[in-house]
Amino acid sequence: MKFNQNREEVEKLPVDFLGFIFYPKSKRFVGENTEPGLFNSAKTKVAVFVDENAFEILGLTKNLGFEFVQLHGKENPKTCLLLKDQGLKVIKAFNLSEKFQFEKLREYETTVDYFLFDTKTELPGGSGKKFNWEILEKYQGTVPFFLSGGIGPEDAEAIKKLQHPRLFGIDLNSGFEDEPGVKNVGKLKEFITRITM
Numbered sequence: 001m002k003f004n005q006n007r008e009e010v011e012k013l014p015v016d017f018l019g020f021i022f023y024p025k026s027k028r029f030v031g032e033n034t035e036p037g038l039f040n041s042a043k044t045k046v047a048v049f050v051d052e053n054a055f056e057i058l059g060l061t062k063n064l065g066f067e068f069v070q071l072h073g074k075e076n077p078k079t080c081l082l083l084k085d086q087g088l089k090v091i092k093a094f095n096l097s098e099k100f101q102f103e104k105l106r107e108y109e110t111t112v113d114y115f116l117f118d119t120k121t122e123l124p125g126g127s128g129k130k131f132n133w134e135i136l137e138k139y140q141g142t143v144p145f146f147l148s149g150g151i152g153p154e155d156a157e158a159i160k161k162l163q164h165p166r167l168f169g170i171d172l173n174s175g176f177e178d179e180p181g182v183k184n185v186g187k188l189k190e191f192i193t194r195i196t197m
């Protein structure tokens with residue numbers, strides 16, 4: 001399977017999380033094969049969904065041993081809380097543009113563990129497009145967030161300069177792929193070196 005192609009090499013990288021896309025319309029969809037063991041990893045595994053039924057999410061994450069879910073659709077605070085109350089760590093993605101109203105995050109503050117700020121595009125994720133990071137200054141909430149959306153090897157220095165107190169992590173995707181679902185380990189290693197220097 002494509003998503004497993006260079007899994008062993010990716011596993012060895014000093015990253016904290018590995019994401020797996022369970023959204024059938026994505027080019028990175030992991031496929032229908034959800035045998036236990038297929039997703040074994042020493043890293044923290046994140047299962048990514050778009051508007052999936054909460055009970056499907058609970059079943060799948062339990063069977064496959066996922067601790068984190070990342071929600072990229074219109075999931076409401078109630079759904080997030082239902083998942084959180086069942087012991088999952090919840091990352092709720094929001095697609096940002098200049099018009100984004102950060103006030104709308106307030107109702108999620110107690111129902112999720114992290115936000116993920118991605119770029120607003122027509123499709124739900126993996127667009128390879130960046131948003132204007134200056135708008136992050138408007139985020140004054142308490143929930144830590146992942147920065148996402150079109151991050152590429154060239155961004156290491158700019159990310160190091162970001163000063164936001166709630167910036168928790170960064171999400172690397174299409175900017176580090178040879179093809180959808182296949183990460184370029186060389187690019188990732190170089191980026192990690194640059195950002196940690």
Ligand SMILES: O=C(O)c1ccccc1NCC(=O)[C@H](O)[C@H](O)COP(=O)(O)O
Pocket residue numbers: 021023026027028029048049050072118124125126127128129148149150151171172173174175
């Ligand atoms: O990557 C996908 O194909 C995807 C599809 C649908 C929902 C989420 C998806 N990815 C999850 C992510 O967190 C991506 O890393 C994020 O959207 C940024 O991707 P990119 O713009 O390629 O850096």
